[in-house]
Structure formats: C-alpha cells, structure tokens
Amino acid sequence: MLAELIANAVTHGRVPGRDFRLGLSVDGAGTLRIEVTDTRADRLPDPQAGGKGLAVVAELADRWGVELGPAPWKTVWVELDAGSR
Template sequence: MARLLTVAELASRGLPTDPAAHVVGELAANAALHGRVPGRSFRLRVRSSSPGSLRLEVTDALGERAPRPAPRSVGPDAESGRGLLLVEALAERWGVTHGPFPCKTVWAEVSLLPSSGPTGSRSAAIRYATPSSA
C-alpha cells in the first residue's frame, strides 16, 4: 500500500516514480516485518528535501531494532536479506533517526533527476550520515 500511495502521489505531480517506489517498498516492508508492535502501524512521509530530490521516511514504534545493512554475501537461495542493499544502491544516502521514544525513522533520499551512472555510489560515511551531520 505504501508503494502504491507513493506512486500515485508522485505521478499526480508529474514526478518520476522510480526509484522512490522501490525504496518505499523496501522501507515499508522492513517496518511491517521488523518494526511492528501490536496495535501500531508505521507512518510514511514523502517530501522534497531539495530541488530534484525526495526524502522518504518510514517511522515505526520499535526504536530499539535499528536496521543494519545485510552482509554483501547473501546466498543466492536466500529469500530475504537484500532489502537494505537495494535501498543502498538506489538512494543517494539513507540512515536512521531515533525518537521520539519509542520510535525510529528510517529515511532515504533519492534523486528525481536522470543519472548518468548508478546511484548509491557515494561513500558509506555520507550515505549513513544523519541529516544534521551531513
């Protein structure tokens, strides 16, 4: 549902839907699977962070379970473990912001501009930086 809502909103504004749809899908799936607290859902926020860039935020109520990138050696038969690798590859940068207690927000920034090369090529120090430290 989060992916569909994101695609509908971006398309209604005449904005490209990729890679935002893929990143939102992964962040929302992680929130539903790993950040679920009975009786609570997650919040999706999509906004322009700068001209030509979108900030995608998924907030859940399980702040003590912060996501970590999977090892790069996920087996070919593994049925999970690639979500954050996809986010890392598609986003210009991403990270986690904690609070207010007990919540956490996993965010990613994606470019709306055509790229001459693959995204996600920035260093890990920039990619995982919090918004205030970048």
C-alpha cells in the same frame, strides 16, 4: 525501494496496536525524501544481517539513514536527488 522500507517496518518494526507512518517530501532542489517511522527504536536496520533489501536501498539511494526518537520511534529515511537516475 519504498516497498522494501514499508516491508521492513511491518516485519521488524511492528508492535501490536501500533502502525507505521510514511512521509514523502520534495525540497526546492528536487530531492525526494522518503521516511518510514515505526515504534521499535530497539530494532535498527542492519545491512549486514544477510538480507538483500537494505543493500538494494543503499545502492539506489543517494543517501539513507536512521533517526531515533522521540521514544519509542525510529525513522528510516532515504533521499533521491533530482536527475540522479
């Protein structure tokens, strides 16, 4: 799942001279949150676009989504609850 999010940021979110950012955190309940931020807010993830990667992410994650901003950033995030796998 992490590899898919990073591959999407590199493939679809890269702007020459700019990289992506990876964030990992665990809250008090043991929920792991993975965040991948890139600088292409104009290119949102589309699970219906025909690729299988986001379908796998959606299947494995307990929750996932996209947050916009501040411009030009977008963050794709995934949460996995402790004990859910």
